[in-house]
Amino acid sequence: MAKFTFAGGIHPYDGKDLSKDKPIQDFLPKGEAVYPLSQHIGALAQAIVKTGERVLKGQKIAESGGFVSAPIYASVSGIVKAIEPRRVVTGDMVMSIILENDSQFESVKFEPEAPLEDMSREDIVNCIREAGIVGMGGAGFPTHVKLSPKEPDKIDYVIVNCAECEPYLTSDYRRMLEEPDKLIGGLKIILRLFQNARGILAVEDNKPDCIALLKKLTANETGISVRALKTKYPQGAERQLIYANTGRKINSAMLPADVGCVVNNVDTVVAVYRAVAEGRPLIERIVTVTGDAVAHPQNFRVPIGASYAELAEAAGGFIKQPAKIICGGPMMGFSIFDLNVPVTKTSTALLALTQDDVSMMEPGPCINCGRCVEVCPGRVIPSRLADHVEHFDEEAFLADHGMECCECGCCSFVCPARRHLTQEIKSMRKIQLAKRKK
Ligand code: SF4
Numbered sequence: 001m002a003k004f005t006f007a008g009g010i011h012p013y014d015g016k017d018l019s020k021d022k023p024i025q026d027f028l029p030k031g032e033a034v035y036p037l038s039q040h041i042g043a044l045a046q047a048i049v050k051t052g053e054r055v056l057k058g059q060k061i062a063e064s065g066g067f068v069s070a071p072i073y074a075s076v077s078g079i080v081k082a083i084e085p086r087r088v089v090t091g092d093m094v095m096s097i098i099l100e101n102d103s104q105f106e107s108v109k110f111e112p113e114a115p116l117e118d119m120s121r122e123d124i125v126n127c128i129r130e131a132g133i134v135g136m137g138g139a140g141f142p143t144h145v146k147l148s149p150k151e152p153d154k155i156d157y158v159i160v161n162c163a164e165c166e167p168y169l170t171s172d173y174r175r176m177l178e179e180p181d182k183l184i185g186g187l188k189i190i191l192r193l194f195q196n197a198r199g200i201l202a203v204e205d206n207k208p209d210c211i212a213l214l215k216k217l218t219a220n221e222t223g224i225s226v227r228a229l230k231t232k233y234p235q236g237a238e239r240q241l242i243y244a245n246t247g248r249k250i251n252s253a254m255l256p257a258d259v260g261c262v263v264n265n266v267d268t269v270v271a272v273y274r275a276v277a278e279g280r281p282l283i284e285r286i287v288t289v290t291g292d293a294v295a296h297p298q299n300f301r302v303p304i305g306a307s308y309a310e311l312a313e314a315a316g317g318f319i320k321q322p323a324k325i326i327c328g329g330p331m332m333g334f335s336i337f338d339l340n341v342p343v344t345k346t347s348t349a350l351l352a353l354t355q356d357d358v359s360m361m362e363p364g365p366c367i368n369c370g371r372c373v374e375v376c377p378g379r380v381i382p383s384r385l386a387d388h389v390e391h392f393d394e395e396a397f398l399a400d401h402g403m404e405c406c407e408c409g410c411c412s413f414v415c416p417a418r419r420h421l422t423q424e425i426k427s428m429r430k431i432q433l434a435k436r437k438k
């Protein structure tokens with residue numbers, strides 16, 4: 001079997017056995033639901049409900065704040081308790097709508113806007129925008145913007161990121177096994193937007209059951225193929241995924257559309273299907289709750305806005321004191337200290353580990369071993385970039401292509417001196433990205 005891959009990368013312990021065989025369970029929150037008005041890249045959504053108002057599950061509660069933005073919908077029924085800043089997983093305080101959940105889950109009626117065959121390209125994109133869909137793999141870029149490139153006829157690949165290369169995460173794996181029809185249906189809808197494109201379901205080869213199932217279900221779809229990618233982190237990073245599948249390269253100043261590609265992850269494509277074919281806005285997602293500190297690791301279907309604290313309880317709580325709690329995967333997730341933060345559109349996992357090897361060790365001086373360079377998929381020199389950051393030498397950081405880092409964490413992972421390479425590079429990238437935005 002041909003192996004599609006990229007240069008660099010690592011093979012960390014994947015921890016997926018803890019939750020991969022746990023079918024998706026519906027999780028019904030009891031406590032308040034918190035909806036940050038920024039769950040996406042772009043302008044803050046604008047609240048359209050008032051304190052004291054009763055809302056239904058599936059009702060729009062915040063309107064899109066611009067073209068690059070996304071509306072927000074209630075995922076439970078209840079009364080608007082407050083509109084105030086609340087803490088989110090990044091540690092920031094973000095203006096949020098707080099619903100007192102009445103546990104009735106009384107819902108609006110979901111109906112597709114029109115039969116799919118009658119929908120034009122614009123109708124489909126509008127429906128996706130109206131449903132509040134954003135990149136659910138973590139980036140949060142509004143999907144309708146991604147699906148509206150300047151020259152749609154030049155798109156020749158629609159790639160579904162089914163790699164799920166982050167250790168411990170199994171939500172996409174379960175989706176592929178349990179709802180492959182919705183995944184393929186979502187891809188077919190997206191392909192309707194790009195008449196010259198073919199679809200690729202790109203799966204790492206550590207999921208042979210998903211590859212076999214998707215191949216079987218797409219056997220008669222001439223415009224869709226299933227690719228087995230070499231299992232290696234970060235195979236699912238956008239640039240690495242595009243390169244592995246097409247041999248085309250993009251840099252930090254380019255978009256996938258510049259090389260004829262559109263990339264979306266599994267949950268996002270399923271959300272597209274549910275919006276267009278079923279008329280459902282984005283109000284839930286699959287979240288893996290896992291780690292050796294968790295009593296019963298599993299995969300939940302979670303209403304957006306639910307609290308991580310309740311979610312941890314639903315998995316039986318912690319059997320051992322966690323040394324580290326992460327929202328997301330161990331490589332790119334956010335460490336948190338308080339579980340009272342909400343699940344958002346971009347939440348993928350709650351990971352609780354009893355050992356925190358990296359943070360426990362003090363960083364030492366670089367021994368020039370070159371391991372960070374070897375594994376860097378961005379083909380930059382992490383040790384040198386970190387030196388520039390330590391001297392706050394912005395010019396040198398940019399000249400040495402610091403913006404080509406995809407913040408994958410591979411360099412920190414392999415560094416024997418335990419230097420906080422990714423953290424340092426990430427902090428400088430954040431400053432540079434803010435400058436670019438200005
Ligand atoms: S420099 Fe960036 S892209 Fe390269 S390994 Fe480190 S985090 Fe990954």
Ligand code: SF4
Nearest residue numbers: 366367369370372415
């Ligand atoms: S891996 Fe660590 S010790 Fe080795 S060259 Fe890179 S920064 Fe230096």
